[in-house]
Amino acid sequence: MNSHVITLACRPVGLPTADNFQLQSQALPALQPGQVLVKNLWMSVDPYMRGRMIDRKSYIAPFQLGEPLEGGAIGEVIESRHPDFTVGSHVSSMLGWRSHFISRGDDLTRLPDTPLPLQSFLGIMGMPGMTAWVGLNRIAALKAGDTVFVSAASGAVGSAACQIAKLAGCTVIGSTGSAGKVDQLKQLGVDEVINYKQVDSLSDAIATAAPQGIDVYFENVGGDHLEAVLNHMNDHGRIAVCGMIAHYNDTEAQPGPANLANLIIKKLKMEGFIVFDHWEHYGEFAAQMGQWLAEGKIQSQETVYHGLEQAADAFIGLFEGKNSGKMLVKLGE
């Protein structure tokens, strides 16, 4: 049989375009003993994938030209010669951007038996939800009463961070880029929401939204956002640096914040992190998040594109603000 795959046709310069991606058909060989055949049902597109499209040393190897892209995916085992995987079981893997693949099982994780939607394991129960939880709890040492600012608050990670911080007893301020997203965030319980595209001065808007100052900044954006928040951090504030999406498509270096001396004046801690370094805590996170979801205390928002041929558009859409919550591609229809 054939698998449809999306390969990296050429490396993007600036905002990715459709030309960077190529849909191909690849023949899959017959299944050998110890192998399973997986049909992907859902795949994830995430901002961090932009970094892997650059040919540089980083925490994860760059994508290779002409090779299939990779990323989180949820699939169903449709043929098995492996004793641990029965036909019909659901698995997660990092082998997205393709319709089918063959595995020896060591790169698959069986999904638990749960009433949660399968795709939640790519979102609120998966890497983005875990990223929010790690950043707040393990990097920023969140505590009740903190005032928390979340940039890109409508994204998969941001909307999880806002809700986790609210459940921890914090005051939460988010920034986002459209009136519709402002409304959605307010419905999630975010105390103050700034539409950064509609303010003359983001720094002034933060001063108004958080007259008490910011204790924890969950940083997804970088650039002007970081500079504006630094002006309003409280003493001994913590900045968990999860992403800097404002810079991912830079074609030349952009200057950083002019006010980093606030690190000294306010004795701030600023720490970058990668969720995979903390994966040993996934069980603790999943138990907590599963309970919140079962109790209806956290909502999982999704934006869904349909079909592998839409995956590139979904990915590019991440940088154009086209998603509310988790951006997903539904496959296998």
Place this chain on the structure above:
Amino acid sequence: MNSHVITLACRPVGLPTADNFQLQSQALPALQPGQVLVKNLWMSVDPYMRGRMIDRKSYIAPFQLGEPLEGGAIGEVIESRHPDFTVGSHVSSMLGWRSHFISRGDDLTRLPDTPLPLQSFLGIMGMPGMTAWVGLNRIAALKAGDTVFVSAASGAVGSAACQIAKLAGCTVIGSTGSAGKVDQLKQLGVDEVINYKQVDSLSDAIATAAPQGIDVYFENVGGDHLEAVLNHMNDHGRIAVCGMIAHYNDTEAQPGPANLANLIIKKLKMEGFIVFDHWEHYGEFAAQMGQWLAEGKIQSQETVYHGLEQAADAFIGLFEGKNSGKMLVKLGE
């Protein structure tokens, strides 16, 4: 009797000049019961004082126009109506920038009985030495085998940091701004020294000096230094942000480093600190440093100006690289 004091005549714009300072004579009243009269013997000038000359909210109140400046000083009690302070005893205080002052004792610290030179309590045994020790041990969690980069390595804090890191079993790379200072740092045992004024690319120079990368950056400078070091930090590196002297005389905001995304890519922690927040650990520091000094394992370098009327020049000289090690003003001659 009269005290000679230096007041802040006007707030500096850019590099301070002699005009910003005014030498005045102030009459001191007769001593009351419970008071002591102190004659200052040494006073400290430190880069952080530049920040107090700006009228802004910070970790310490700004200096007031027309009022005497403040800063570390070592003095001798020359008259006492206080039971705890005998004439001839030596005290440290934050009441520098003046020849004499009257105290009720609560702003004085008696110096221990020690063979160390009095002025070392303004340098290696005092705030600058403690700053180096706190930044390395309590902020950057220094451990044997780390490669440590120290900017402004010839300063009071920097030269202490270099030596403390060497004693901890680290490889130490320093940057400084003259050939003479390069030689002095090499004599202190610093493994590699970069004269940043003589290199085409500081980043390239760091790559050559530290092919194994940097684990700990003791940041005294900011600006281009920070950007260059960020390129060469190792994964999970720690940056103790002590100062950003490159920015203290900025008259307009200068852009920050363009490569802060390294915080994420390399999972770096960057933390600002103020030594006074850690003063409860002074005893631990002083015991360790006192032993190192007694054993001849640490050298204390000093640059001495003479007379209160030279204090402003000494202070301005900090920003012109005129000191090797601790910049001091000897008074009471």
